[in-house]
Amino acid sequence: MKSFDLMLEEYAKLCVKVGINLQPGQPLVINAPIEGADFVRLVAKQAYEAGAKQVHVNWNDETLTKLKYENSPMEVFENFPKWYADGLEEFAKDGAGYLSIYSEDPELLKEIDPKKIAANNKSSSMALKEFRKYTMNNINSWCVVSIPTKGWAKKVFPNVSEEEAMEKLWDAIFKATRMDLEDPVKAWEEHIKNTEEKVKFLNEKxxxxxxxxxxxxxxxxxxxxxxxIWAGGGDYNSKNTFFVANMPTEEVFTMPLKTGVNGIVYSTKPLNYGGNLINNFKLTFKNGKVVDFEAEEGYEVLKDLLDIDEGAKYLGEVALVPFDSPISNSNIIFLNTLFDENASCHFAFGKAYPTNIKGGENMSDEELEKHGVNNSLTHVDFMVGSKDMNIVGETKDGQKVQIFENGNWAF
Incomplete structure (x- = not known):
């Protein structure tokens, strides 16, 4: 059995070699919790060994974040710092890869005024709009991973000590990212190949x-x-370098027609959004737009999310994930979208990835709109998959094909 230190080192290597697929001379920008400093140093070491020009880290600290929300006036949240957005864009122009370590306490801001959270979400989305074109259009390589933090681990495993909760969450993350296997890189290559077979079938249909x-x-x-265009597993950046944007990833995804969603959908897992949970919610769509919604928990947070802009009320992503998959089979509710979305079929409110339509990465916002592509300041995934979900596809000539049966691939 592998030691913890060996798996940790291999995980850092996976982030650099498979996730970002960092090339010599390329900068790496890391967004990370301060609790993860030791792991970030391992990633930086791997990056420099791979030839990184420089490694820049943007640290975040949940204690300081909460203090800021408790004490700063509303104007602070309404005005996202331009220098921060400019810095990210400057790195993007220099060809940087972006590694985000997403590990927040899902209820960090539970007691905070939701209007402050909504203001910050809106101002940051507006300020980062230009920068996000580099990632959402796959111009630059980007990757989202997670490591345990104490606040998050205790929410996932509330009935054990903090130390045991951290150990259990590390174990779950290692299994979900195939770190427990003898050759993780090879295992990822095989997994991506299997995912690409599903992508090929859906694109042919x-x-x-x-x-x-x-x-x-x-x-x-x-x-x-x-x-x-359906995508999944990984993709190519503008320099034709293959990268894997999410680790773990089990999804195959595309975009819906903006005005083409009708009916009712129920959530099947809690949504961690802005340090708050939205749970057991129901959405009613008409001609693509959310026209009614309910939520047992987090109703006001969901309302603020849908009110970010008009595009937030429409969908930007359709993702298929089998119920019988490693993360789902762990029976762990991670309260972290990176993991929970890869345990369940899901949709996303807001902006669609332009790369999910032919020629989309070269279209203007106006051209994308004409093709039925949703645009928004936000992009938030929410989970709808269940063990008895059935999905039928209809071709242009009216042929019906079973895609999912009882929660799993039907082909």
Missing amino acids: SFKKLYYKSSNGTDLEVELPEGH
Whole structure:
């Protein structure tokens, strides 16, 4: 059995070699919790050994974040610092890869005024709009991973000590990212190949519509735009370098036609958004737009999310994930979208990835709009998959094909 230190080192190597696939002379920008300093140093070491020009780290600290929300006036949250956005864009122009270590306490801001959170989400989305074109258009390589933090681990495993919770979460992350296998890099190569087979099938079929049904009440029709592209596993940046944007990743995804979503969908896992949980919610769509919604927990947070802009009320992503998959089979609710979205079929509110439509990365916002591509300041995934979900695809000539049966791939 591998030692913890060996798996940690291999995980850092995986982030650099597979996630970002860092090339000699390329800068690496890391966003990370201060609790993860030791792991970040391992990543930096791997990056420099791979020939990184420089490694720049943007640290975040949850204690300081909470103090800021408790004490700073509203104007601070309404005005995102331009220098920060400019710095990220400057690195992007220099060809940097972006590694985000997403490990927040899902209830960090539970007691905070939701209007402050909403203001910060909106101002940051506006300030980072230009920078996000580099990642959402796959101009630069980017990757999101996670490591345990004490606040997050205790929320996932509340009935054990802090130390044991950290150990259990590390174990779950290592298994989900295939670190426990003898050759993780080879295992990832095989996994990506399997995912690409699903992508190929869906792209060859070029479905016009998808029909979702579950016993929980989900009954949704999703139209796909002409020229849509399914993706999954990994992708190529503008320099034709292959990278893997999410680790773990189990999804195959595309975009819906902005105005082509009709019916009702129920969430099946909690959504961690802005330090708050939104749970057990129901959405009603008409001509693509959310026209009604309910939530047992986090109703106001969901309302603020949908009010970021008009595009937030429409969908930007359609993702298929089998119920019988490593993360789902762990029976752990991670309260972290990176993991929970890869345990469940999901959609995303807001902006679509331009790379999910033919020629989209070279289209203007106006051209994308004409092709039925949703635009928004936000992009937030939420989980809808269940063990009895059935999804049927309809081709342009009216042929019906079973895509998912009882929560899993039907082909």
